[in-house]
Amino acid sequence: MGADFVERILRIDAVLERTGLTRSTLYRKIDAGTFPRQVKLSTRCAGWHESAVNAWLRNPMFYNVAEQPALERTTAKPRRARPARPNSCSDEPMLPLAFDACRRSPCGDRQPPPR
Numbered sequence: 001m002g003a004d005f006v007e008r009i010l011r012i013d014a015v016l017e018r019t020g021l022t023r024s025t026l027y028r029k030i031d032a033g034t035f036p037r038q039v040k041l042s043t044r045c046a047g048w049h050e051s052a053v054n055a056w057l058r059n060p061m062f063y064n065v066a067e068q069p070a071l072e073r074t075t076a077k078p079r080r081a082r083p084a085r086p087n088s089c090s091d092e093p094m095l096p097l098a099f100d101a102c103r104r105s106p107c108g109d110r111q112p113p114p115r
Helices: 012-019 023-032 050-058
Strands: 039-042 045-049
Touching (some): 012 045
Antiparallel strands (some): 039 045
16 A cells, blocks of 8 residues: 655744744844755745755755755745845934934924914
């Protein structure tokens, strides 16, 4: 009697529980190529092949995506780096929030209403 092999897809919570990694560490390892990439299931849903996670668990210190079969390397797009946010007041130190504390008031020359 032959047993059919069924590849399971693990969601993020199951992957984090099995590996003991935090979410940020998991994604950092994916970007570095030291953890298997996720499989896109729909527009807002992704998972990991159970066999890929098990391969990482067998040897987490020396796992490299490039050394794994092509199935694991081509399942998801690389993540894009977030653009840096522009700092609007980079030349001024941070001041406490008060009407008279800001030299470049976004309100112009208007004064706060009297109490």
